[in-house]
Amino acid sequence: MTGKIRKATRHVNQNEGLIFEKSSPGKAAWKLPPLDVPEVDAGNLLGASERKDLGHMPEVSEIEIIRHFTRLSTWNYAIDLGMYPLGSCTMKYNPRVNEVVARLEGIANGHPYQPERASQGALRIMKTLSECLIEITGMDAITLQPAAGAHGELTGLLMVRAHHESRNSPRKKILIPDSAHGTNPATAAMVGYAVENLKSNSRGMVEVSALEAQMNEDVAALMLTNPNTLGVFEQEIHKIADILHAKGGLLYMDGANMNALVGKVRPGDFGVDLMHLNLHKTFSTPHGGGGPGSGPVAIRKFLEPFLPRPVLTTKSDGTLGFDYDRAQSVGRVRSFYGNFGMFVRALAYIMANGPDGLRQTTEDAVLNANYIRKGLEGTYDLPYSTPSMHEVIFSDRVQAKRGVKTMDVAKRLIDYGFHPYTTAFPLIVPGALMIEPTESESKEEMDLFIEAMKSIAEEAENDLQTVLSAPHSTRVSRLDETAAARKPVLRWKPEGS
Amino acid sequence: MRYLPKSPADREAILKVIGARSIDDLFAPIPEEYRLKRDLKVPRQMAESEIVEWFRERSRENGDGLCSFLGAGAYLHYRPVIIDALISRGEFLTAYTPYQAEISQGTLQAIFEFQTMICELLEELERMVTPKTACVLIQSPNFFGTIEDVAAIAEIAHRKNVLLVVSIAEAVSLGIVEPPRQADIVAMEAQSFGVPPSFGGPFCGIIATREQFVRQMPGRLAGQTVDREGRRGFVLTLATREQHIRREKATSNICTNQALVALMVNIFMTTYGKVGLRELAKQNLAKAAYAAQQFGKHVKVLFPGSPRFNEFVIATSEDPYAINGRMLGNKIVGGLPLKKFYPEFGNASLWCCTELTTRTAIDTAVGFVAESERSIRSAKEESVEEVAG
Ligand SMILES: Cc1ncc(COP(=O)(O)O)c(C=O)c1O
16 A cells, blocks of 8 residues: 555554543642732632532643643644645645744733733734735725634625615625535525525636626625636626626625735726635635634725724824724624734735735646646546636546545545545535645645545546545544434543433 | 745746646636736735844834733733643644544544533533523623622523523633533633733634533534544534535534634643632632722722622722823733723723732732822812812
8 A cells, every 4th residue: 555655654643532531630730829919718709609619620730731732633634744735725834933923922912902002013013914905905995803704704794784774775685606615605694685596607607697687686795706616717707796786786705715816816906895805714824723714804995984893093193093983884793803813924924925925826826726637637527627726626527437426535535645625515516626735835745646636546446445445544534423413422521420 | 935835947847737838828817907917015025034023023012011900801811831832733733624534633632622621611501491582691700800690690581581691701710700500501702711812812702502502503513423443533513503514504604713722722721720720710819809909998999799800990080091101101001991881980990910910010000099099189189278278
């Protein structure tokens, strides 16, 4: 097996139980300094509210904690270990300097309510990042409050709703292409809109005539991802915008795929009214095993009155501050000002790149996706031959004939030392393999990936069982998800309880 | 650009393989009229050393070195160094949401342990109820630092057949304050557990509920299961609530959440554990009690009868913004003036002391407030004398 698997070999993989199984009374990993004020009697101060017992909270030493989490960490795959081609997620390198600057004393320990006079550093970071993102998107204003992409969508649609209501024309529907990510329809529903599906054409783009037929005064907005989830640029984007605008609708862009556009084209220039960005994708803030993220929403001027409160402003004396007095605001969408720590990292990334670096990054991301497309075309089915931007979508049509589905190929890819691609969507491609290499991959790493994918396709022909029972090199394999959901065990309990 | 792993020759070679003449060919799908033909107006490409220096300057402009009495939802506690040592491991830092369970067991087991510890801290939510339609929402300790009588409120809520939702903003309080075990749902902010205030985020919001409501709960959940060999392992579970399965019918629309922050909280809870969390909470209690007592010699401390944890409200005669302004000159950030949120509170301000607040800082702050009271009093006396004279 190891002969054909060039990237991965074995490494020590230690067993490790739950932390509770290591706990015993009297062990400790903490030490407090002596109190410099008089001791208090908690019972006296708190009365009936005093807590006496902390149940099964662990008692362990520091070395055990270090080993516990270090061992757990070795069970994870990560960008730091290699290519992580999860389509739509933009798993790029997370620069270490970002982490260093986010931990500087005044930045990490800045309190959100400290006087504005003593907050000029944080406000300057927010202001500079806002200006960069406005320039990159070609929009007029921005809110940094939303915590992630889905939350950005929610914030955006709240502003869409406020806009229509302010014109006494509340509308009922949001149009969403059938290729969209699940958060788009879920968000529209949560804001109280009906979702109307928009069919893609044979080139994988919005069918303009269908949009024309479906567009009317009941439509509040179209939520469009561009490049869309097939990695295809919506070439008729301006016609799309015109059709919406003619009937008073707005064009919302899901900016999850901005890594294909930064420095090359600006959504504000092609008719987008509002859009969110994912700082944890395009702007390199780490995914951290599922967050934290940050999902700023950039808007055109006419939506400014509806921005979440407070809005960053420059005062007459040149200092920065917050404006809370915003009568038409959709209100707060997040405590304080959003995920500030992510703003720091995203800005550090933009500074490390500059205009030339950002452009080169985008070009390399598109170059890489096309290299992989070229390498695997012919081996895997390419359902849409339209040119690819930053990601390429294959299907398992060829392999499925042998009973090998996209998830089987994905699981086998793990044995070759890669993280799988995205399998869950777009729904218009049955059995999708959604591959986004990002700019962070060298030619050598991509060659290994292509080789691995081709080798799996061969195995699907000659060594079926190896693929169907993969992965073989992991601690656990093919966990029973059905059982997990049927009778959920969501916490550890001591034996006998 | 130093993050990009390709030489010009690599790029040429790749273009050749693809069959493109130049990189522009690959951007041909973008209509010509929209293509940006100039540089973006963003800062020029900077060296790492320049970036660090730029942010150092921002750090200095941002209260670096100040001693603060602010709480009100963001708390400065000591962060054990092992938190950053561990979360900086690339395997945690640079992994995605654990969709592929086989190569995400580290993250998944950590989430499972996190879920367990939060349940232990909140204790089994004890009552079984039938689904109801309305709810009562309270925070304890509340915004003024006062601990609510959750049991009494629960009794009323449940008699009226409504759900009780309790929110907790200061997690460290759970070390010594009874958890709201009568609540149906607890919404809690765990920032206090090892997460830097970071000018307001990212933090770690948590929702905990009785088992019967779990299928209505938003967000990612890790569940225990077995693999095909019967080995214990963990997966993301109850996905039928979620947007990627149910689209517009989803009851959970959370994709990226706060996983790495939850890991910080997890390591913090593990470090202090069963005994340390109580001792830590006790120090907070002692510092705030001392401070309230010292302030009480000069000004009124509001809500004197109610128990409190590490925050309290004082009412000064002078505008707290003015007193705070003078204190800032001495590198102290005073309590939060409440008139911004509650105009009816006049000159009241909310003060917070944690285990990091020194007695010296408390005494200095009390000195400023005492001085303010003295000068107001003597100004009054003078004007009385003037009238008399
Ligand atoms: C196209 C698209 N839209 C929206 C989202 C949601 O973003 P987030 O995870 O930041 O909420 C994603 C994330 O995977 C996405 O790929």
